[in-house]
Amino acid sequence: MNASTERRQRLASRGVQAAFLIVLIALWYVATTRWRVSPLLLPNPVPVLSDFWEVLTTGEFIDDLRVTLSELAAAFVIAACGGLIVGYLVSRSHYRIRVFEPLFAAVYSVPIILFLPLYVLFFGLGPASKIALGASISFFPIALSTIAGFGYVERMLVIAARSMGASDYQLFRYVLVPAALPIILTGMRIGFTVALLSIIGSETIASLAGLGHRIVHLAEAMEMTRMFAYIIFVVAIAAILNALVSALEARVRRAR
Amino acid sequence: MTSRTTWTAAALRAWLRRPWLARIGVVVFLLGVWEIAARWLIDPMFISPPSRVFMSLDALLETRGVPAALRVTFWELGIAFVLSVVIGLVIGLPLGLAPFARRSFMPIILLLYGTPQVTILPLFVLYFGIGPASKIAFGVSHGFFPVIVTIVAGVQNIKPILLTSARSMGASRYQILRHIVFPHMIPSFFAGMRLAMTGVLLGVLLAELYVSTAGIGYFTTLFTQSFDPTRLLGLVALLAAMAIVLNEIVRRAEVHFSRWHSE
Amino acid sequence: MTREIAIRINSVSHRFGETDDARGVRALRDASLEIMRGELVCLIGPSGCGKSTLLSIMGGLMTPTAGDVEVLGRRVVAPMPREIAFVFQENALFPWNTVIENVNLGMVFQGVPRAERETRASRALEAVGLTDFAQHYPAQLSGGMRQRAALARALSLETGMLLMDEPFGALDEQTRMILGEDLSVLLSRTDKTIVFVTHSLGEATFLADRVAVFSARPGSIKELIAIDEPHPRKPEFVTSAKFTAIRNRLYALLHEEIRKTMAETEAPARPDSFKREAHR
Numbered sequence: 001m002n003a004s005t006e007r008r009q010r011l012a013s014r015g016v017q018a019a020f021l022i023v024l025i026a027l028w029y030v031a032t033t034r035w036r037v038s039p040l041l042l043p044n045p046v047p048v049l050s051d052f053w054e055v056l057t058t059g060e061f062i063d064d065l066r067v068t069l070s071e072l073a074a075a076f077v078i079a080a081c082g083g084l085i086v087g088y089l090v091s092r093s094h095y096r097i098r099v100f101e102p103l104f105a106a107v108y109s110v111p112i113i114l115f116l117p118l119y120v121l122f123f124g125l126g127p128a129s130k131i132a133l134g135a136s137i138s139f140f141p142i143a144l145s146t147i148a149g150f151g152y153v154e155r156m157l158v159i160a161a162r163s164m165g166a167s168d169y170q171l172f173r174y175v176l177v178p179a180a181l182p183i184i185l186t187g188m189r190i191g192f193t194v195a196l197l198s199i200i201g202s203e204t205i206a207s208l209a210g211l212g213h214r215i216v217h218l219a220e221a222m223e224m225t226r227m228f229a230y231i232i233f234v235v236a237i238a239a240i241l242n243a244l245v246s247a248l249e250a251r252v253r254r255a256r
Numbered sequence: 257m258t259s260r261t262t263w264t265a266a267a268l269r270a271w272l273r274r275p276w277l278a279r280i281g282v283v284v285f286l287l288g289v290w291e292i293a294a295r296w297l298i299d300p301m302f303i304s305p306p307s308r309v310f311m312s313l314d315a316l317l318e319t320r321g322v323p324a325a326l327r328v329t330f331w332e333l334g335i336a337f338v339l340s341v342v343i344g345l346v347i348g349l350p351l352g353l354a355p356f357a358r359r360s361f362m363p364i365i366l367l368l369y370g371t372p373q374v375t376i377l378p379l380f381v382l383y384f385g386i387g388p389a390s391k392i393a394f395g396v397s398h399g400f401f402p403v404i405v406t407i408v409a410g411v412q413n414i415k416p417i418l419l420t421s422a423r424s425m426g427a428s429r430y431q432i433l434r435h436i437v438f439p440h441m442i443p444s445f446f447a448g449m450r451l452a453m454t455g456v457l458l459g460v461l462l463a464e465l466y467v468s469t470a471g472i473g474y475f476t477t478l479f480t481q482s483f484d485p486t487r488l489l490g491l492v493a494l495l496a497a498m499a500i501v502l503n504e505i506v507r508r509a510e511v512h513f514s515r516w517h518s519e
Numbered sequence: 520m521t522r523e524i525a526i527r528i529n530s531v532s533h534r535f536g537e538t539d540d541a542r543g544v545r546a547l548r549d550a551s552l553e554i555m556r557g558e559l560v561c562l563i564g565p566s567g568c569g570k571s572t573l574l575s576i577m578g579g580l581m582t583p584t585a586g587d588v589e590v591l592g593r594r595v596v597a598p599m600p601r602e603i604a605f606v607f608q609e610n611a612l613f614p615w616n617t618v619i620e621n622v623n624l625g626m627v628f629q630g631v632p633r634a635e636r637e638t639r640a641s642r643a644l645e646a647v648g649l650t651d652f653a654q655h656y657p658a659q660l661s662g663g664m665r666q667r668a669a670l671a672r673a674l675s676l677e678t679g680m681l682l683m684d685e686p687f688g689a690l691d692e693q694t695r696m697i698l699g700e701d702l703s704v705l706l707s708r709t710d711k712t713i714v715f716v717t718h719s720l721g722e723a724t725f726l727a728d729r730v731a732v733f734s735a736r737p738g739s740i741k742e743l744i745a746i747d748e749p750h751p752r753k754p755e756f757v758t759s760a761k762f763t764a765i766r767n768r769l770y771a772l773l774h775e776e777i778r779k780t781m782a783e784t785e786a787p788a789r790p791d792s793f794k795r796e797a798h799r
Binding site: 009010012013016017020041095098099100102103106109110111113114115116117118120121122196197200201204205206212215216219220227231234235238239242 | 278
C-alpha cells in the first residue's frame with residue numbers, strides 16, 4: 001500500500017467516525033421526539049443543550065466546581081508530597097525497594113474506594129473525607145513511579161558522575177532527577193487522573209456538595225434535562241483538566 | 257540445619273535480610289500501630305482495633321442480610337467479569353483482524369474508555385434499578401474496554417516476519433488465524449482479563465456503595481450512621497479480601513498462560 | 520553433463536511506491552540470472568542493492584514490477600511451499616511453540632500428512648544437531664541454535680530449493696563459521712539448490728559455488744564469480760591461496776559499489792520488503 005491509498009483510507013476512517021457520531025446524535029433526537037421514549041429516561045437533547053448553556057452562562061456551576069476543584073487540589077498535593085518523599089526514601093536501597101514496592105502494588109490493586117465509608121465515618125460527609133480518599137488513592141501511582149524512576153537509574157550514569165567527583169547533592173540534582181523525571185511525571189499524571197475520578201466518585205456516593213453530588217441530587221429529583229447538562233459539563237471539565245495536565249507533562253519533559 | 261537454633265545477633269540480622277519477612281514485619285507493625293491507636297488514642301466511635309474487628313466478624317456475619325449482600329456482590333462480580341470478557345472478545349477480535357474497522361472505531365472506543373464513567377453512575381441506577389442489574393451493568397461498562405484494547409494490541413503486535421514466514425510455507429488464511437494470530441494473542445488476552453477484573457471490581461463496588469437502600473451500600477450507610485466502626489471495618493475487610501482473591505486468581509492465570517512471552 | 524536450470528530470473532526490475540511517487544525507490548534494475556540444480560549461489564552486494572528484494576521475488580513473496588522468475592519452468596506468482604523454503608535473518612520461529620512444534624507447524628502449513636511428520640521432523644532435527652533440544656522454547660535457546668531450528672523447519676519441508684536471507688547475520692563470527700561449515704556438509708549430502716544472501720565476503724567465498732555480485736542501487740548483477748571447490752568444504756580452505764584470491768576479487772568488485780552507496784546524499788529509507796507484504 002502506498003501513500004495515496006493510505007491517505008484515502010485515513011479520510012475514510014475519519015468519515016466513518018463522523019458518521020457514527022452524527023447517527024448517534026440523530027438517534028438520540030429521534031428517540032425522544034418521534035419514538036416517544038419517556039423524558040424521565042432520556043431527555044430531549046435540545047433542552048439539554050439549552051440547560052447546559054444556561055448553567056454555563058449563569059455561573060450556577062461555580063460553587064460545586066469550586067468544591068470539587070479544591071478537594072482535587074488538596075488531595076493531589078498531599079498525594080504528590082507523600083508519594084514523592086516516600087518513593088524517594090524507598091528507592092535509596094534495593095532492599096527497601098524489594099520490601100515496599102510489592103506492598104504498595106498489592107494495596108493499590110484493591111479498589112481503595114472501598115475505604116470511603118471508613119473515611120466518612122471518621123471525617124464526616126464534608127470535603128475532608130473526599131480529600132482523604134483522593135489522597136489515599138492518588139498516593140500509590142506517584143509513589144510507585146517515583147520508586148521506579150529513582151530506583152532504576154542506569155548505574156553507569158551514577159558511576160560516571162561519581163568518577164568526576166560529584167557530591168551527593170550534585171548527583172541528585174544533575175543525574176538522578178533528570179533521569180527519573182519522565183517516569184515520575186507519568187506517575188503524577190496518572191495520579192492526577194485517578195484523584196479526579198476518586199473525588200467525583202466519592203462525591204457521588206457520599207457528599208453534601210461538589211459536582212458529583214450535584215448530579216446525584218438532580219437524579220433523585222428526576223430533573224433529567226439538567227442532570228444530562230451537568231454530566232456533559234463534568235465530562236468536559238475532566239477532559240480539559242486531563243488535557244492541561246498532559247500538556248504540562250510534555251512541557252516539563254521538554255524543559256529538562 | 258542444626259536442631260538447636262542459636263539466636264545470635266548475626267543470625268537475627270540475617271533473617272531480617274529476607275524481603276518477604278520484612279514485608280510481613282511491616283504489615284505486623286502497621287497492625288500494631290492501628291491496634292494501639294484504636295484502643296487508647298482515638299475515640300472508639302470512629303475507629304476500632306483490628307483485634308476487635310476480627311473477633312466480631314461472626315457477629316457481623318450474623319447481622320441479617322450481610323451474608324446475602326456479600327454473596328450477591330460476589331455473583332455480581334463474577335457475572336460482570338464473564339460478560340466483560342465475552343463482550344470484549346466479540347468486539348475486540350473483529351476490530352483486531354480488520355484494519356479499517358480498527359482505525360475507524362478504536363479512537364471512539366479509546367475516547368469512551370477515557371471519560372469519567374462515574375458521572376453516569378446515577379443514570380445506571382435510574383435505568384437498571386437498585387438491584388444487581390445496575391451493579392453488573394456498571395461493572396461491565398468498566399470491564400470490557402481493557403479487553404478490547406488488549407486484544408486489538410495483541411493482534412497488531414504480531415511481528416510481520418512471522419506472518420511472512422507462514423505465508424512462505426503455504427499457510428492458508430484460516431491456518432494463519434488459528435496457529436499464529438490466536439496463540440500470539442493469548443498473553444494479551446489474559447492481561448486484558450486482569451485489567452477487566454480490576455475494572456469490574458471498581459464498577460461493581462462503586463455501584464454497590466452508591467445504592468444506599470440495598471446491598472452492601474445499605475450496610476455501609478447503616479454502620480456509618482450508627483457509628484459502628486467495628487462492623488464497618490469488618491465488612492470492608494471482607495470485601496477487600498474478596499477483591500484480593502479475585503485479582504490473584506486472574507493474575508495467576510495470566511502468568512501461567514504467558515510463560516513463552518519473553519518480551 | 521547438463522544440469523537443469525532450477526531458477527531462471529528474467530530481467531527482473533522492481534520499484535517500491537507508485538511510478539509517479541517522488542519517494543519511490545528503484546530497488547532492482549534488469550537483474551538476470553540462471554541458477555542450476557544442486558548449486559549454492561550467493562548474492563552479495565552493498566546495503567540496499569536489492570538482493571533481499573530479489574530473494575523475496577524469487578520465492579513468490581513479492582511480484583516484480585517488471586520481468587519474471589521461473590522455477591523449474593513455471594512462472595512464480597505466489598509462494599510455492601512445496602518447492603521453495605525460506606530461512607530469514609530475523610527470528611521467524613513461533614515463540615509460543617517448542618522447537619519440534621515449530622518444525623511440525625511448517626509441515627502442517629505445507630500439507631504434509633500426519634503420519635509422515637514425525638519422521639521428517641526427527642530427520643531434520645538430527646541434520647542440524649538439535650535432537651536434544653526438541654522440547655525447548657526458542658527463548659531458551661541461543662541465537663545460533665534458533666537459526667538451526669529455523670533451518671530444521673525449512674529442511675523438514677523437503678523442498679528442492681532453499682532461499683536464505685542473511686540467516687547468520689545476527690550471529691557472532693564464531694557461530695557463523697561453524698554453521699557455515701555445517702551448511703556445506705549438508706549441501707554435499709543433499710541435492711538442494713540454495714540461494715544465500717549475505718554481506719560477508721568470507722561467508723560467500725566459503726559457501727558458494729557461484730557468487731553473484733550486485734551493483735549499488737538500483738541493483739543488477741555486476742559479475743558472476745565461479746568457485747571451483749567441492750563440498751563439503753574443509754576449514755583449511757579458508758586459509759588457502761585460492762580462497763584469498765577469490766575473496767580479494769570480491770572485495771575489489773564490491774568496494775567501489777559500497778563507496779557509491781555510502782556517497783548517496785539523499786538516501787531514501789530502504790523499505791522493509793517483508794513488512795510491506797505482511798501488512799495486507
